[in-house]
Amino acid sequence: MCLLVLTMMVAGKPGNGYAGDIIADVLREKGVITKEDWIRIQAAREKEEAETQEKLKQEFPVKVGWGKKGFTVETLDGKWKTALQWRFQGRWTYPERSDPRDGAAFSDNPESTFELRRVRMKIGGHGYRPWIKYYFELDLQPTRDDDDDPASSSTRLLDWRITIERFSWLQLRVGQWKINYNRERVDSSGKQQFVERSIVNRLFTIDRQMGAMIYGHLFPGTMVDSWYFAGVFTGEGRAVSNDDDNMMWMGRFQWNFLGRDLKFSQSDVEYHEQPAASIAGGVYTTIGKCTRWSSSGCGNLSGFTSPSAASDGQFRVDGIVEEAAFKWRGFSFQHEFHWKQVKDSRIAEGAPGHRSNLFGSYTQVGYFFHDLLPVIPKPLETAFRYAFVDPNIAASGDFRQEFTGAFNWFFAGHRNKLTLDVSHLTLDQVVGNDLTEQRIRLQWDVSF
Template sequence: MGIHRYRMTALFRWLAAVLFALSLLEGPAPSRAEAAETGRLVEKDGRYVFVESMDPAMRLLLERALKQGTITQEEYNAVIQESEQRAYLLQPSFKVWYDRGFNLSMNDNAFLLKIRGFIQSRFTQRFRNDAWRNPGDAKNYPELLGVFGDYRATRSENAASTFNLRRLRLLFMGHLFNPDLKYLVQLAGETAENAQNPASVQVLDAAVMSTHVPALNLMAGQHKVFFNRAQINNAMTMQFTERALVMDAFTASGLNRRDIGLTIMNDEELYPINYYVGIFNGLGPGFNRIGLFNSEQPTEGCPGGQTGGTPPGCPANQRNLNANFRSDISQLMYVVRLVWNVMGRPGYGEGDMLYSETPQLAIGGGYAYNPAINTATNNGFVGIDLANLNVRRQLATFGNGRQLGWGLLDYSTYAFDLVYKYRGFSLQAEWYWKNINRHQKGAPFLGPTTGTDVLPGTGGVAPGLLGNATGWYVQSGYFIIPRKLQFAARYAWWDPDTNAAGDLVKQVDAAVTYYFSGTYDHQLAIQYTNLFMGTGGYALGRSAPLPSSPVALTTSGNVPLDAVQRNLIENLIRVQYSIFF
């Protein structure tokens, strides 16, 4: 028995010595606090479970040997300590798990990467009245095609059935060095319902955010502009399959929801009043003012490129492509927003998904100033415009097509919003106003100046001046089954030109959405929309002074789109499946 005990003691002493030598090779010895640890907490299936460092079977054998006197207490402690140290040194320096995204994190929490995907597929059935065939829409949402950005009216048959991959997103987010230095990169490969080209991958967001000082957070890069509630909210947390048309028309820049710049804000979760101050390029994602150019005039005061007529005293058929001049490149867009969380924190997600037990109320407002947006060059014929196609196409895409062709414009946009949530009920409303200041105060030249195409007294210029724009919407929803089944309704109203009549846009929406997992991440939505769009008013380059006689209609081929003024009416049904994983 004594010989056996001696051999066991020698064996454990040898094992301890080997482990100690290995620990010296692998790194410094652990502190007393580390050696005292017997395991660690591990997250599994949403629960934290304590896992010992040493295999339970080995620990049982050691404890029995200690109880039987085969080894001493000192030998037992030494082996346990060295075993824990070895397990600590050999464990991976990172962990990978899934929790609403694929997560990769370093053990010291110096780095976190979360990868998420977003797929939104849709079926749309449209029913349009005969006015969509003639005259169609050429004023709010014209199509700009070709190198010259030629205008095309949006026309179609009465019925259309389409499948569409509406949104396809890949997100990379997390933090660097410490949790207060966050980053976000979002890629998109999707198409709008009326897209004419296949989807291509583009960068939507690429921003870094510092939250080291709660009262002074900083976000830099390309990201959504914090201006109005509808603009900040993301597509997955909307109560409807698509934003109302008026929401897109009154973004901060008038061109896009995103821009490149800098935003300073405070922590939304800590303060009852939140502020946002931003400075941006003002031209949408992936673009700045260096990319804009004007084709200078070969002869001072004589625009070139017109296809019909020549301004008095100017050479005929001269081109205006002799120089590309960059102007207003020092201009930036400035945005401010304030939000008062009167009761609770309703956040920006639409609908009361959390089924709030106490009332949640917030009011907010924003102001954006975006100067020197060049909507056209100085061409005599407005439809030919090699410059600023990126800006012009964005204006048309977001419903601000009536502002095309009016030269340099300064936008001053105001927005005021309210949101209320309580026990599954939600109410949200916004009002918008956009002041449009034209640098050239006179009516722009449209051409031609002579001939039978000119209405007496017009002199080849636009018959009216562009006005401002205003609009609003109100929407409400209720969860019939908490966190599962929601009904929502919305009414939106929009006047794109306050100087014109017969151009109002009115929209009514009703939607029902089922949330499979009780979150926004997995849902099926059905939406009905009734859209009324007036075709009145004036749009430069798409409306022209009416020919002076019926003969001119046949000889010139210049049939103005104003010749038939009919209201466009559309009824559509969207069925949309969304998953965010």
């Protein structure tokens, strides 16, 4: 009896579970305690452990961890969760930081630049219910030119949004984010196949806007698997209030015709065993001061009045995009064709400059050749992109082209990768030979 009491005391002490189990097993093997005694000892231990766990839950009802979205803190009931992630994108470029757009940029002095292209802090999760989600993203240090206002490189809030995902077929998002108009722009800068987006992006993206959108996933897993998006926004870009009662209206429809959803991400790092493909189309219309948009907010295309000098509702801008994408066994394909029209209300109907039409397109492919030639390292991807833009089809000498080849080395998917790309850029000339420039860029993109 004394041995039995002693055994139960040892087994019941917090932290002595392993020792207590050994003692109980030894005593049972030697016949000092019966099988029934051993069962009671185990039951007492399990009860003690359950009570200890319940006490811990009441005193500290959260768990911490790390995953693909960074450091996480989550309540044990699953109703609250926050993920924090840091992202660094360091880049070296020569001889241009950005895409040259005119003759002066093509012929200026070369620049060799190291820059922190993107330094981001991302905070996201859910609250009250797992289907009430939120997300914030801060840009901590955008790189600027030496003659820029220092404020242009100050910390700025890029995204803030709340999403209600109670039903997959009907979801609601409100806030500020890169609205779901075209794939290249919605694809995160950390999930690109090249160092930067194509020359098409600057002219045709509608970027981040403030507003509301409904969207949904219809008939998943079938041949009519599809997504729809419909939203209304201020139309003035990131963190800019509206100047009148006109709004931006946007719609997009995406058909995953092979019955498998294709996420907004470039390169087939997931290695799709089954082919996944989509075709999509988007439209938008807005009236305001802006003729282009970027992460900096409302801006103007070359040759158009700047937002600070434009009158309220001066420009009507309409756009259409056609899009296709495909991934299968390490191969990826992505394509967009854009049309955009800008009407200037300050210029009379029919007069030169009243209506301007823009066209642009890109096509890119990538492949992990290890699947064909095992001698090639598995993390290495090769990619190529062709793009063109015509900023005004009625004008000459402004047609630009981009030919870019790239190599990606994925240390941990898109969360840690090294990218090297080389571009041949051209600008048509009315008289004489076209202007050309070659550019090389090296970038490390890593998230913690």
